[in-house]
Structure formats: structure tokens, C-alpha cells
Amino acid sequence: MNERNPGAVVSQILGAVVLAFLVLPILAVVPASFNASSFIKIPPQGYSTRWYAQFLTDSEWIRSVVTSVEVALTATSLSVVLGTLAALGLARATPLVRGAVTGLMLAPLIVPVIMTSIALYYSMRFVGLQGSVFGLALGHSLLCLPFVVLNVGVSLARFDQTLLRAAAGLGAGPLYAFRTVTLPAIKPGLFAGAAFAFITSFDEVVLSMFLVGPAAKTLPIKLFEQIRIEFTPVAAVASTAILVVTVILFAIVQINRVKGQE
Template sequence: MNSLLRVAIYGTGVLVVMFLMLPILAVIPASFNHASFIQLPPSRWSLRWYEAFLADSEWYQSLFTSIQVAVVATLLSLGLGTTAALGLQKASPRWRTVLNAVLISPLVVPVIITAIALYYTMRPLGLHGTTLGMAMGHTVLALPFVVVNVGVALRSIEPNCLRAAEGLGASPFATFRTITLPLISPGLASGAAFAFITSFDEVVVSIFLSSATTKTLSVKMWEIIRVEYTPVTAVASTILMVVTFLLFVLVQFALRNRTGQEGGHAR
């Protein structure tokens, strides 16, 4: 009975994942259409629209802008999020609840409201339409993921390790560098992955903060879809999915490699 229940649970999980993923994965064969419209399955397979993507400088310039903005947003959110998670760890329970609610609020507030607020904030500062301004806007959305992941990693640290380092005369910075930072590295890696993907895929905030010369791949896709819907949009969507998938694989590989090294040291 237990084995049948387990098979039923796993089978249901697989069906749910397939139901959610198959419509998304359908973009991949659509990008190999030869026709000028989306057709599934393609009547003729071709790299025509990949060539069109590479031949248009605006497409790969927007891809480069997306990567650049995502990298800056990831670095900013890692720095701010790690500092905030460390501060929350030291705060009293009452203040921790209030501050945590404020830091997590970008996940609750509708993105369109955040985008409008960022637009009216960035424009007077001269940051509207700049890579830095867009990265700062994306940092607001990515910050909660870093705070949550690093916070979970911090709670898993054995307090006696920190007390032992302090008892041996280590300074707070030395304790953080030699003990806290290595132990929270899985949380940092997960937070960085979520922050990068959040920025790389963001479209609403990017629309409000972009300009004619600074636009991300998501904004470029949105502009093209408004005029025409050719398979070149499917090519851009495929690139977004491939980058996201490779990033998660890289993070999982790094975490597994670290776990293996820690197990080897323990033996």
C-alpha cells in the first residue's frame, strides 16, 4: 500500500510539472519555424529566426543589457541583502518581524505600483534610462530572495562555532570571514541565482525605467509582440529559458561540489 501511494504521489507530481512546463517548453520548437508565424509542430524546421536574431544588433544589444543589468542587480542585492539578514539576526523579535515585513514587501506589492514609484524616484535623480538606474530598480525586487535565503542559512549556523571563535580572540570581521561566510555560502549562491533570474526576466519595471538606447531583452520582446508576433520572439524566449536553466545547473553543481568537499574534510 505504501509503495502504491508513493507511486501515485510521484505520478501526480510529474503530471502537474508536465502541465506547467509543456506550454513553456513549446516555445523551443516554435523558435525553429521556417514560416513567418508560430506553427506547432513546425511544418519545416529552420534556423532562419536565429539568424534574424543575430543579424539584428538591437536584439543582441538588448541581451547584453539584460546580462549587464542582472549582474549589477545581483551584486547590489547580495551586498544589501546579506547585510540586512545579518542585522535581522541581531534584532529583537518585535523589530525583526517589522523589518522583515518591510524587506519582503516587494513580493507582496503589485509590480506595477513598484514600477511607478521607481519611475518617479529615478527620473529627478537622472537615473531613468540608465543601466545603473534599471539595476537599482531590479535590486528592489531581487532583495527579498537574498534576505530569505541568507536568513535561512544564518539560522542553521551553530551558535557555539561563533562563540568559540570569539573566545579564541577572533575579531567580528575575522569571525564573519572564516566562519559565517563559508557556512552561508549555499544561501548566498541560491539568493544570487534567484536575484539574477528575477532581474533577467523582469519586464514591468524595465518598461518604466528603460529608454530608446537602454532596453533589456524582455522590453525588446514586449515591443516586438505589440507590432508583430514572429518566431524571432520565440528565439528570445528560448534564450531566456536556456540562460535560466544553465544558471540553476551551475548553482546546483557548485552546491553539490561544496557539499562533497565538506564531506571529504569531515572524513
């Protein structure tokens, strides 16, 4: 029986401690959402689902959820189309051009979101899209785009380009070759990019604060407003809803990645 490396054991313990430090405060919103009292107490002295009932019967909360889904789906669609086209172009570019354009594509991950938000606020006001669902989706797609470019780019890096030449030799046109050869090969990266784009849009707060309006108030913004007015367990219910959506999509991505490696 092989003895385990003490250094590896210590690193695993430290990793578990750090992970618990990061995750446990987030998971605390789940029991908090079942508080029977009118204020948040952890652990709850009593358990009740009345705050879930209030959340599901409140038209403003439901409207914010619907708006978040609409914005996230629109932003995801835009970023998937544009990000896939960008990744395909980068795969054919020279190393110098690829490095420069990739840096530009990843800028939304590097530049502080507050700076991007201010720039988008004035831009959206200029074109009359500030406060609209589509304007908010456009802003979110800027933050979602890097995730699609990165994930599709990884899939393209593993793609055998001779398959395209073989398809062309058999008479397949560019569009048909993309649909039958390239698209199935990059599908895992495409799916992962879309999932991360949806999560990014659905959870976004800072940029949304600059672009929201009466007709475009997302769930995180509604949650922020609720906390400023009254910090009741219904806010924990909204936080739990965001957490559940994020965890489900992340789990689907991981399952899809494992199946793709089999």
C-alpha cells in the first residue's frame, strides 16, 4: 500500500478549507430563504415556505425573472453568433494578428466593468436604447463574448483541418462543410460558451445598473433594490433562484465536457 505524500495531503486540506470559505457563505442563502420569521436569521429558528409563495405571487419579482431570461437569451444568441465567427476568423489568422485581436476580444474581462458600463450608458443614450431590453442585452453580450471566443477557440485548436480539405475535395461548399464537419466538432465549446454567456448575463449587476429602465429591470437589480429598502427572506429566495440557475448550467457544462472526452 503506497503512502500518501504529506505535502499533497496538506495542499488538499488547504484547498478544501479555501473552497469552504468561498462557497459556504454563498450557500447560506438557501436555509435563509426558509426563515419563518420576517427577518433573515442563520440558522433559522423556524422553517417556512411562505417567502417562496410571496416571491412566486409577486408580479414584480416574476417580471424581473422573465426580463432576466429574455436579456440572457438575447445576449447569449448574439455572443454565440459573433463569438463563433470571431473564433473561426482567429483560427485562420496569422499569430501576430491572432494575438492582437484575441487581446481586444478579451478586453471586457480585463477592463473594469464600471468603465465599460459608463461608456455603454452614454452610447445607449445616444442611440435611444438605454432602458430597453435589447439595449441591455447588447451591453451584456459585450461581457459574454469573450467566453464564447475562448471556448470555441479551444475546440477549434483540437480540430483537424484536413477534414475540411477532404470535404472540399468531395465537392462540399463552405457552408455545407461548416454545418456537417466544423459545427459538430466545435459543438462542446459552443455549448460551454453559450452556458457561460447565459450565466454571465443572468447574474450581471454593475452594467445592468447603468442600462436598466422601467421596462428592463432584471432579477439582480430587483434584488439590489429590495435589499436597500427591506432585507426580508424574500431576498434570500431571489438569491437562491440565481444560485440554482448558475449551478444547474455549470453542472450541465461539466457533464457535457465529460461526455465529450469519452
